[in-house]
Amino acid sequence: MKQVLNRLFNHQQLSRAESKDILTRMSMGEYNESQIAAFISVYLMRSISIDEFLGFTDALLELCADVTPLAAYNPIDIVGTGGDNKNTFNISTLSCFTVAAAGYKVAKHGNYGATSVSGASTVMEQHGVKFTNDVSKLEKSLAETNIAYLHAPLFNNALKEVAPVRKALGVRTFFNMLGPVANPIRPKRSVLGVFNLKMARMYYYMYQQTDVDYAIVHGLDGYDEISLTGDFKVINRHSESIYSPELLGFERCSELDLDGGKTPEDASAIFDNVINNTATQAQKNAVIANSAIGIQTIAPGLSIQECVAQATEAIDSGKVKATFKRFLELNT
CATH class of the missing domain: 3.40.1030.10 (Nucleoside phosphorylase/phosphoribosyltransferase catalytic domain)
Known part of the structure; x- marks a missing residue:
């Protein structure tokens, strides 16, 4: 997460695959609340990109419970x-x-x-x-x-x-x-x-x-x-x-x-x-x-x-x- 945050603080964007991976890891409890807060705060200062949005969406849908x-x-x-x-x-x-x-x-x-x-x-x-x-x-x-x-x-x-x-x-x-x-x-x-x-x-x-x-x-x-x-x-x-x-x-x-x-x-x-x-x-x-x-x-x-x-x-x-x-x- 430290590497990801440094990239984001330098105004870089994440790919769709990277965004999916981060949110997946987040769901597994791999990051603490301070890291999550820092990550979220990036997007309070700049808009989310299309690829980031789609990657986060991919992760959420893949992680959803089965309600077929x-x-x-x-x-x-x-x-x-x-x-x-x-x-x-x-x-x-x-x-x-x-x-x-x-x-x-x-x-x-x-x-x-x-x-x-x-x-x-x-x-x-x-x-x-x-x-x-x-x-x-x-x-x-x-x-x-x-x-x-x-x-x-x-x-x-x-x-x-x-x-x-x-x-x-x-x-x-x-x-x-x-x-x-x-x-x-x-x-x-x-x-x-x-x-x-x-x-x-x-x-x-x-x-x-x-x-x-x-x-x-x-x-x-x-x-x-x-x-x-x-x-x-x-x-x-x-x-x-x-x-x-x-x-x-x-x-x-x-x-x-x-x-x-x-x-x-x-x-x-x-x-x-x-x-x-x-x-x-x-x-x-x-x-x-x-x-x-x-x-x-x-x-x-x-x-x-x-x-x-x-x-x-x-x-x-x-x-x-x-x-x-x-x-x-x-x-x-």
Whole structure:
């Protein structure tokens, strides 16, 4: 590691093979926390290269636990990279439950928040969810509620090894970029939120080399999801479009409208309000908008307005509430 760090401190880049090897060794516990922190810090000062990104991704996917039976359901994952420093409530996680309630299969891959009050695993834990890597239990959840939750560290030792360092640093790291592509199911459908356009281009390059049906979303004012605070970009295999909130039939909202609060309990309360359809209109609209992109990624023949209508109906009808209730029965 000393040799690698010296190279990186001299502004050199790693090859794809070297990057894969380092992350593999990291997962095996070969480096101490100080070495991991130094390595991560390099990428706080310069951008990750394409080869480094692909090498780290190669390692994570190779190290993933085997969850082959879940892939047969062809689920979608809706996830943000995090690190946009907006401290929003759990919009992506709520969108996953909304899409599931609308009748589509979802495999949500998540973790604790590294740079926000509440990550996906944080809010799940607040509700008593017991994380598991038991494929039979996850399959039962997916079959009966249309959604399974995969707590990232249980499926990849590399993410477990770096978790204490990430938490201690408390800032955006390149692991924010890797988490969304490390879903062990390797879903063929994905909605991925990114906080800048440079990152969107990197994911676009990666996804174009796969057979994944994807939508990369970016709020032009810096959100890693559709915030409805301003215009947003959606990039998929076939097109690149800029939408306004008004085009989807929504009013613009403010950054404060989407704030996740100061504690995990605050974020959990907002989560419950959306589930129970008692949230503010701005909170509800943000979830509907992201859910609609997810539905359209699964069913590209539907117009965005039709997808918005499906997501809205899932919340208004109580389907989301019923789905989450059954999910908790199976997962707590």
